[in-house]
Amino acid sequence: MRLAPVLAMVLLLSACSSETAPLSVSDVAIARPKPGMQMTAGYFTLTNHTSKAIAITEVRSPQFGSVQMHESVIEDGIARMVDLDDFILNPKSTVKFRPGGKHLMLMQAGENLDDVTLNFHTGESIALSINVKVTD
Amino acid sequence: MGPRNIFVAAVAVIAIVTGTWLSFKVASPPPAPNVATVLPTGNELPEFSLLDHTGAAIGREVFKGYWSLVFFGFTHCPDICPLTLQVLSDARKQLQADGFEPLPRIVLVSVDPERDTPEKLAQYVGYFGEENLGITGDLEEIRRLTGELGIWFEKTQVEGDTYAVNHAAAVLVITPDMEFRALFGAPHQTDDYIHDLPIIMGRK
Numbered sequence: 001m002r003l004a005p006v007l008a009m010v011l012l013l014s015a016c017s018s019e020t021a022p023l024s025v026s027d028v029a030i031a032r033p034k035p036g037m038q039m040t041a042g043y044f045t046l047t048n049h050t051s052k053a054i055a056i057t058e059v060r061s062p063q064f065g066s067v068q069m070h071e072s073v074i075e076d077g078i079a080r081m082v083d084l085d086d087f088i089l090n091p092k093s094t095v096k097f098r099p100g101g102k103h104l105m106l107m108q109a110g111e112n113l114d115d116v117t118l119n120f121h122t123g124e125s126i127a128l129s130i131n132v133k134v135t136d
Numbered sequence: 137m138g139p140r141n142i143f144v145a146a147v148a149v150i151a152i153v154t155g156t157w158l159s160f161k162v163a164s165p166p167p168a169p170n171v172a173t174v175l176p177t178g179n180e181l182p183e184f185s186l187l188d189h190t191g192a193a194i195g196r197e198v199f200k201g202y203w204s205l206v207f208f209g210f211t212h213c214p215d216i217c218p219l220t221l222q223v224l225s226d227a228r229k230q231l232q233a234d235g236f237e238p239l240p241r242i243v244l245v246s247v248d249p250e251r252d253t254p255e256k257l258a259q260y261v262g263y264f265g266e267e268n269l270g271i272t273g274d275l276e277e278i279r280r281l282t283g284e285l286g287i288w289f290e291k292t293q294v295e296g297d298t299y300a301v302n303h304a305a306a307v308l309v310i311t312p313d314m315e316f317r318a319l320f321g322a323p324h325q326t327d328d329y330i331h332d333l334p335i336i337m338g339r340k
Contacts, residue, residue: 077304079322103214
């Protein structure tokens with residue numbers, strides 16, 4: 001597994017193809033954790049199709065004990081990770097989660113990681129649920 | 137045109153060609169790196185006492201005889217560290233495909249020795265290339281090394297009992313004579329390494 005081919009691999013998601021859905025996600029890439037590691041990163045493109053802002057309060061996955069929305073920031077030559085609590089997606093906007101920027105930090109990986117489910121929460125409810133094949 | 141004129145014309149042409157060639161040679165500056173900052177020579181690595189990814193005790197002599205690309209990071213870093221190591225690894229592969237020699241060695245110095253045991257580092261750096269070197273060990277010794285090199289890092293709480301480490305994202309170029317010669321600032325791009333490394337290493 002190498003990062004570039006993983007990113008090049010566009011995974012089409014049937015769950016979000018409906019035009020009426022408020023949220024959609026595309027270009028999801030989750031690499032299998034590196035050897036010996038129990039964590040990896042998740043990347044995708046997230047679109048808000050509505051005319052109202054949507055706050056993603058959290059992302060959860062049955063395959064990972066902990067999922068956090070983070071952003072890698074390089075400031076004055078220092079790499080930091082910033083928590084994206086209550087990530088706000090502006091009306092009619094698209095945001096890319098990509099290497100070196102916003103990403104999902106997927107931690108405490110379970111045993112079976114071939115298929116991963118990501119649930120995007122807005123408050124109590126799941127606004128979007130997607131399934132994705134992990135890439136090697 | 138008489139023979140004398142032909143001779144003058146020939147001399148003039150030779151003079152013009154030679155002059156143009158010389159001015160080109162003198163005027164064209166040596167190739168400069170695109171992004172890397174090349175330091176004045178003489179930045180010798182400090183002595184240190186750490187472990188490599190096999191668990192063997194190492195000092196600065198581990199850098200002797202190799203051009204090294206040194207990154208400071210940690211295995212529990214999900215984004216920047218694997219991204220940077222991938223860039224370095226891709227650059228090395230491209231240089232290899234271009235027939236470039238000697239190929240630089242990729243070195244990861246852990247800024248999280250608490251979690252980065254030699255075993256963990258071995259798996260991690262090995263994933264990006266079996267010739268890579270991982271360095272870990274006593275935190276104070278790592279600080280001695282990073283302090284001398286101007287590399288800053290600090291442990292930070294992410295959530296609950298998990299933590300991250302904020303760290304300088306630069307990649308340092310160390311010479312086979314154990315000197316800190318150049319540095320690449322983030323964000324790192326494969327093409328910059330392919331262009332700049334041969335210049336830094338004096339082979340272009």
